[in-house]
Amino acid sequence: MKNKISFKLILAVGVMTISIISIFSFFMIKNQTQALITQVKHSANQLSETIKSSTKYDMLLNQRERVHRIIDTIGNQEGIEKVRIFNKEGEVIYSPNKSEIGSFVDKKAEACFVCHVADQPLEKLTIPERTRVFEVKSGSKNLGIINPIYNEASCSQAECHAHEVSQKVLGVLDVTMSLDDVERQVRSNRMELIFFTLISIITVSLILWILVKKVVGTPVSELVKATNIVATGDLDYRIKIFKKDELGHLGRSFNQMTQKLAEANKQIVQSNKLASLGRLAAGVAHEINNPLTGILTYSTYLLNHLDNNQETKEDIEVIVRETRRCGEIVKRLLEFARQSPPHKTFVDINNILNRAISIVNNQLSIRNISVHKNLEENLPEFKADANQLHQIFINLLLNAADAIDSQGGEISISIKLVKKVEEFIEIKVSDTGCGIPHKNISKIFDPFYTTKGHKGTGLGLAVVWGIIEQHNGTISVESEVGKGTVFTIHLPIEEKETSAIITEKNIRK
């Protein structure tokens, strides 16, 4: 589980979602809190201005009772913690909490501190300077706003108790409001965000999991399965799921790779088969030649020293004849085993073909077989062993002729230059013969495989294959029973280190 791609992806996306939403929420909540507090500040300021203006008249008239009543009414409203007015000396003059009246506030306390920071009270303050947020003992947050009550002409000129004109600030209105609402609002926002985060993580993970499973998981497990099957040696297995994405591409590449592997494998098997058979043939032939010599010399000696015993003579003649036959078989074996490395010179392929045709032409015309040539002119000369190519043509022509029955038929040969990735010569030899049955097509290049009984050695196509391999070429065969066979040979023009690949197209069909 820990090592699965989907798990890793989901983990990564989860971490990413959490981080993004956390950063986003942090700033959002912060801004929201500030906006809320600002709003509270404004309303607190408004309230404090309202109190100031509504008490102003009563203060001028020095009707203290009325001021007390207003302060009490407002002070007892919900959300308002305290409403106090204290004079310049810090003595609380009005407050809904009657016990507080007459007590002094510490000038160093937070409400006063802003103005009295340098013992010399400031007189003009902005709203933010006048507000403060503080925590009370119960843990909840409060917002306090002070509002200086300035000396006005109507105050100083009042008859009651006339403040001095030089006094600029007469006292301070201190309103404290609870921030519980704001706190509650922020908390609920935070909860919503956390909930939203969780929901997004789950949704994204689920979508990712399904997507990964569908887009990556299934093709990958198919690939893994295919790899394991191929690893066990079944090179014919192909992946069937093909999408147009990278994994589909990988699948196609995998199929191509296994196909190439299968071809290379076939070629190696064929090469090894030929090579080991060659060695075996050479070894056997070498060893058998000496005893054969013994049999042949002694039997021919006997034959020459017999006294007209006709019956024995005939018997010994059988020994001689069959020993000679063994000798011929050994010779053929050795010819096959002796696949000498090609002696390459620049050759004119059309010329070689014409020479080969001239050699077999008599045999072909006797059997009513016509040869059609379709040769591209001015083909480039390329390096090859002329004798071996000659041998290929002779073998293929004779094979084609043997496939055609006594009614006669046609052999067509085309040679042309093909340019694909590299340039190569393409030779096609096709006949209107009996064709090769499906089940035999993989064996035709095997040494000693023959359908001609005693007439054939079963080495013709094995030799062709060997020669083409030594020229780094390829040979493929397509055949239909009753219609004919086409051998296609590709010979590279440039010499390079590739190897022959045998393809049997109609096996794959």
Add this chain to the structure above:
Amino acid sequence: MSFHYDVLVIEDEKVVIDSVKKILIPEGFTVDETFDVESALLNLKKNKYKLILTDLMLPKISGLKLIEIVNEKYPDIPIIMITGYATLEIAVQSLKLGAFDFIPKPFAFAELLGVVHRAIKLVEVRKSSDSIAEFRKQSHPQHHIDNKSEHYYFLGKHIWTKLDQNGSAKVGVDETFSKTIGEIHQIDFPSVNEIISQGNPLARIYTNENFMHTIWAPLSGKVIENNQEVEKVNTLIDKNSLFHGWLVCMIPTNLEEELQNLILC
């Protein structure tokens, strides 16, 4: 103590030595045997031989090397190669190096006797008239060496081929060959249109003594004509072996390369 033998057989396979002795001794030949070239060379120092019959593939020193040594030290002794490992190229090569002829395994009574008799006869003939070159000068003093089409290419010492202007090549044997085989009883010609490779049997000559002589194809190619006249007029091959005495006419398929294996005279 020095002995005189007709034949020295060098062969690492006992059955082959036995076979050779089985055939040669009743014919009146004396045969000495060794298993390798080293002891053969010791024997050659010690004894006198008319002919060497050697396997091509021998332990340590090969038959080819032996040809060079014998050519140098005992140029009068003809060497017949027994080619077991049927590498025709090496057999053909041995002829160029100076072997008298080769005989591929498995060989029969008539083949072995044919080639051995011919070699022994050669030793005798040599005593009177000598080399091929000399013989050729005597027979055809009008020969112009610069005319290429008139050149004779020899496979070994006795099988020649002559290229005609029409692209065919005639094949025959020289007079020494004719002189050494004796009375011709029958000639087995190849069939027309048969394709024969260099070094493979092209024709077989059977003599009245029931010996068989193989004419190896000096070139690969297709047989187009046989000179049946030779068979009818036995003397033709004797007297006119280089002209009308040709045996087979063929179209060579791999002329340029194969000419390198032949000796130009």
